[in-house]
Amino acid sequence: MQVMRVVLGETCTRFTPGRDGGRDGWFVGQANAKLQQENRLHGQFIVQCKHTSATDHLLEPSLVKPEIPKLSQLSASAPVHYILMTNRRTTAQVELSIRQAVEPHCNGGYCLVLGES
Secondary structure: OHHHHHHOOOOOEEOOOOOOOOOOEEEEEEOOHHHHHHHOOEEEEEEEEEOOOOOOOEOOHHHOHHHHHHHHHHOOOOOEEEEEEEEEEOOHHHHHHHHHHHHHHOOOOOEEEEEEO
16 A cells, blocks of 8 residues: 555555454545656545565456456446556456456456566
8 A cells, every 4th residue: 555655645544454344545636746646636536456475376357256246336426437456466457357347346456466477
């Protein structure tokens, strides 16, 4: 969340592990730094982390499927940007597949996958 506080803003909230309702973090406002400069993102942000201690694991779209119903609920009244952070290796095809699966449930928001290549 320290990274997201720099990228999004100091008010980025971190939730404890467990029943977080599909959110490891939450932010409302205008993104800082490159997210603002390159994407002009503002509004509500959900930050989801998918980390592993195994350095050779790939990011799989199936890891995000359980989050989609929760995302639909959280974005019911306003667009939400979904930021997926991972230390798993990520291919361009998987990143595209995840964005295509997630963005229809963001109510006009975007999905950003920030991972290892």
